[in-house]
Amino acid sequence: MNKSLSLLTQPLWIGRLLVAVATVLLLAFPLLTDDAFHQNMVILSLVFAIGASGLNIITGFAGYVSLGQGAFIGLGGYTIGVLAARFESVSPWVWVPAAGLVAAAVAVVLGLVSLRSRGPSFVIITVAFLFLVQVIAINWVSLTNGTAGLTLPLPSWDRDIINWPFYYALIAILALQLLMTWWIRRTKLGMGLIAIREDETKAATIGINLPVEKMIAFVASTVFVGMAGAVYGYYLTFIDPRGMFGILISVQLVLSLLVGGKATLWGPVLGAFLIEPLNEIANNDFGGGNARLYLFGGLLVLVVIFLPKGILPAIESLLQRRRTAGKAGLVGARIGTGGSFASLTDRVHVVDRTTAEPRPLLEVRGLRKHFGGLQAVDGCSFVVPEGTITGLIGPNGSGKTTVFNLIDNTITADAGEIVFDGEHIEKLPSWQRAHRGLGRTFQITRLFGEMTVLENVVAAQRSFSFSQLGRIAVSGKEAKAAEELLEFVGMRAFRDQKAHALSYGQQKLVELAQVLMLDPKLILLDEPAGGINPVLIERMGEMIRELNSYGKTFLIVEHNMPFVLDLCDPIHVLSRGATMASGTPAQIQTDPAVIDAYLGDDFKLAQEVAN
């Protein structure tokens, strides 16, 4: 290996060295120059680094793009401005933590209002929020002095070190912000947020408590930003609504995050230190105003086209390509023969199978769902007895997947009852249904593509507690159990692969392991044999049987008739959204109505030949 290549394959220590050098330079900066222009530029860069880093939690991790992040800088500035004017004898520094609390409190309110929406509507709500706060600051004259603005007390310390306290206070806040980001990324909370970003609906079905995790993320993304806003306001010594709540601050924060790299620790800091100097150049040399708009707009277009993931992720994938160049990957590698589920029995809910008549584990009564004029599910009723492998079959479009979606609340039913394990669950959100013991795979697999296989399995949360959110995501008993489940489905060798790199069949196996991580009582499998090779179909059947022998109950939607008839008993047949027949495989195969509506005469002939 040549020398330059070996340097490139050692990214960890090079990265650490760069961070160490940058930290020393930042700490020593006020000692190196007393040039006011440069000091101002670095102070502003620090404010934007904190703002972008905070934004990283809600946007980079959780996938919620906010254009209202600048409002929290403004709220911080106004908190210190208002309080310093009211309590003149108190040092303004006292109000810096208070600004963090105000930002957090406003984030909770905004979160309650906006976190039910996603995508463009969420962005619009955050912009509206920014303008609303600005309007309040303009019109609540008794508190904010309106458009005339507020003047803060001048710093009381020596003129020679005039900027130093602001500077080091911002560095301390940035350090805290980065520490929090680093911690969140390593914990179950961070993994939950990334799952939400990748596929929120799916995240809920594997037990991730969406409202709580999103709210924590929203608050975490604003506390230190509010504090930075307070230091910024004190530094400016004058604040007004247009300066503190301008949309361009928020645009600059988003741009910093995108340029540096979303969901990375250092990306937002790098982005802020690149964008803010450009902003100053546009302000000073090109007359500000429109020049800044052109600059930010142009940069945004360039980033989206050439660096869609940002600078740091682009460097990382370049290094990754160099590291793996010429090495054979796992693509095409054989799936393992699979381990035994027996080693996991301490985690499983084992059913007493000695009782003669199994109790109903799931009862669906009169379920209805319409899409516009189409009645997709029309009074569907059936029972899944505990300990069985129950089949749900029917023609294409008869409503099977919709029934699954209604059972796990991926979509909400118009009417009907769902009783699971003796409890009515119609009103429970998906993640609570998962905690009750309902697991589900999807017809088209829905893994979190940017996570590794192991992370995908560990991401499932079978219960909720605040202390659990703080645990390291991939560690301890959970990670061990996830590895054992991957061994069981034959995918342990793939544990460090990104899920998006897997074949469809491999994804099906990982999704099964992910659902098993919930230790579910009932597993809904949507076409487990669809689109996979015959050997894997056979293996899938074996796994279902083995899991069933340990007490797992199944409800399976499948078109592969030999697979269903061999595995399932009882079988329910759906037609036009209603249950048209239920019975043993023998009864179903000979039911003239089922043959007429679904199996067809060819099936009957084939059965007769086979017999």
Ligand SMILES: Nc1ncnc2c1ncn2[C@@H]1O[C@H](COP(=O)(O)OP(=O)(O)OP(=O)(O)O)[C@@H](O)[C@H]1O
């Ligand atoms: N989100 C939706 N919006 C509108 N129509 C939908 C939606 N989801 C399902 N449908 C319609 O509801 C009907 C039932 O669909 P569903 O996917 O439940 O059938 P299925 O029995 O699972 O079909 P297949 O065997 O082909 O998977 C279909 O006509 C489908 O087009």
